[in-house]
Amino acid sequence: MNCPEIRKLVHLFTDGELDPRANVDVLAHLNMCPPCNERFSDAKKFEDFLREKLRPQPAPPAVRVRIDSQLRELTAPWPMRVASGLRRRPLISMTGVAALLVFSFLSFNGYGNLTTCPYVRDTVKFTKDIQAKRVLSLPLQGPGREESKKFPNGVTVPGYLQVKNGDYLTRSGPAYDITYAQAFRMEHCPEDKACVVLYFISAPSLPFGEHNCKVINGVRFCVWEHDGCRVVTWKNEKLGLYCMAICQVTEMENDALLNFANIASTQ
């Protein structure tokens, strides 16, 4: 190979991308050609210079903390994931009231109807109170990231969901590909409170056996505490739905929550 041919290989050589035979050819040439040798040394020095000057600094400790927390959330049983999601949602954290969760793989498609599990605590007494204001349909895929909007009564948001009354909030992000949260406000709720939060999760199996569970009237209720929230889950066999109620620990005693769940499960 002549000098121009060799020089075309300079980066392949310094990047270690030449096959052994070509490598030997280059080395042989460099050995007897000082100008080419100089060119190659220069390229190597330039690379070393770049690598040294662009060497990364240690990542800020906060980044590691964020990732740790995200991984913990991802590996938690699903009610806990929702509960910690709850804690972060300002709309919901304002509520200080319990929330209710329903999900089903089969009972809805993009526009299928949903049956809600009711939440009852002072503000809402009967299932029909909630059903009158429930989310009527929702998509399989939510909008990216997080979104919170107000809609007038009865407005249909194509592709997302139909809301009667008030607010809804969805979140789908890297950790949650499917929209899992909807919240909306009851007419008789104080302005700053969202009284009911419904979650729809297309997600993992329930780790029933692993927690503090109690059978009431043949229904198995399991209670968790997580991030300041008390969580109870059960399965509505008749409807084939999994239900979940969440309240802040300070808002409702364990027995009261179980009692509520028991009432809700019979609706």
Added chain:
Amino acid sequence: MNRADKIAFEKIAFEHLDRLHGTALKLTRNAAEADDLVQETYTRAFQHFGQFEQGTNFKAWIFRILVNTYINGYRRKGRAPALVDFSEMEPVYEEAVQETSFLNQPVSSLYERLDDEVKQALEKLPEEYRVVLLLASVEGFSYEEIAKMVGIPIGTVMSRLFRARALMRRNLVEYAKEHGLEEKSK
């Protein structure tokens, strides 16, 4: 994913945090976006950890996720790279090599004093060149690995890398001149 998987993942993955974060920072040129990008990279890597083939190069695997996440998401935020005409790149490179020879001692010592300027020169590179330069020169990935990460043919990796290096030299000449290269080398 169970607890043992999580521990295995953390053991292998956090070793690369600094390098991933450094690359994210240089790609996004924005600290907050870099943090988000790294977090999303770890989340995705964790969720797809089952697809990682044990015994293969984990660093290449997770960098591929980083680059993919960046290309598919963060790049769309109104940061389209400037278009540069590279038809005359080869002579430019030759010229840049002449002007910035590292074998010239006064020049070389002057470059050693450049620090932030090197980062600025990198930031001035069009994005597609910045990506390959970072992956090759800073992280030491092979052309084949970079081709897979960025989703371009190996030949394109090589030409982008070549041009990236030429541009870096070009940019550094300017900075060095500002620092008195011309006076020193006279």
